[in-house]
Amino acid sequence: MIATTPSVPLLEARALSFLRQDEPVFAPIDFQLDAGELALIEGDNGSGKTTLMRILAGLLHVGAGELFWRGKPMQRDDCIGEILFLGHQLGLKADLNPRENLLIAAGLNGYRDGSGIASVLDEIGLGGFEDEPVRRLSAGQKKRVALARLLLLPASLWLLDEPYANLDRIGIALVNRLLEKHLAAGGAALVTSHGAVSFHGGEPRHIRIHA
Numbered sequence: 094m095i096a097t098t099p100s101v102p103l104l105e106a107r108a109l110s111f112l113r114q115d116e117p118v119f120a121p122i123d124f125q126l127d128a129g130e131l132a133l134i135e136g137d138n139g140s141g142k143t144t145l146m147r148i149l150a151g152l153l154h155v156g157a158g159e160l161f162w163r164g165k166p167m168q169r170d171d172c173i174g175e176i177l178f179l180g181h182q183l184g185l186k187a188d189l190n191p192r193e194n195l196l197i198a199a200g201l202n203g204y205r206d207g208s209g210i211a212s213v214l215d216e217i218g219l220g221g222f223e224d225e226p227v228r229r230l231s232a233g234q235k236k237r238v239a240l241a242r243l244l245l246l247p248a249s250l251w252l253l254d255e256p257y258a259n260l261d262r263i264g265i266a267l268v269n270r271l272l273e274k275h276l277a278a279g280g281a282a283l284v285t286s287h288g289a290v291s292f293h294g295g296e297p298r299h300i301r302i303h304a
């Protein structure tokens with residue numbers, strides 16, 4: 094699915110930091126992430142995990158240090174459609190139903206090979222809720238609509254900020270299954286979680302972040 098030279102990491106950060114009013118939000122960090130790899134971003138409340146995710150998603154500018162994508166200085170244009178960010182804000186239109194929300198996402202990013210909205214909604218456990226406005230769904234159901242993008246869209250790097258929040262046991266197992274499938278297909282993922290990550294797909298890399 095994803096072509097990358099094994100010796101070149103998919104993503105690399107060197108002395109990466111972010112400044113607010115000239116003050117660093119977190120101490121400079123170095124890490125790399127290879128295709129097929131999961132990394133857990135660990136740090137206390139307010140240490141800057143979400144800030145880091147937002148930098149990697151291109152929503153904040155790099156404050157200091159460098160980022161490399163497939164061995165080259167990271168340019169947003171080189172990774173359009175390659176990076177999928179699922180944050181605390183789910184990015185859903187409340188008055189649209191799950192099908193319509195996914196149609197918009199696929200219109201912007203395209204479809205993962207072989208994926209379709211009906212089958213994705215079924216797989217994510219939302220069969221029967223396709224036509225329900227999102228505002229009428231429960232917190233966990235809304236989260237599932239957002240997670241459905243992971244199955245639908247063709248990104249190689251997933252940035253998952255607290256992906257287990259609001260999910261029941263079945264939902265948590267579902268996230269782990271999606272992650273395992275993604276990594277096995279050569280994708281990569283960066284995950285933050287305050288709960289225990291019950292992922293069984295091999296030992297993840299750990300990235301420690303300090304304010």
Ligand SMILES: Nc1ncnc2c1ncn2[C@@H]1O[C@H](COP(=O)(O)OP(=O)(O)OP(=O)(O)O)[C@@H](O)[C@H]1O
Nearest residue numbers: 113118136137138139140141142143144145287304
């Ligand atoms: N929009 C903003 N404007 C100013 N400061 C902000 C903004 N967003 C976050 N911060 C500050 O930046 C720091 C890092 O926040 P961030 O959300 O990245 O932490 P976090 O590690 O994800 O925290 P948590 O574990 O609580 O989710 C915090 O001190 C926070 O108050």
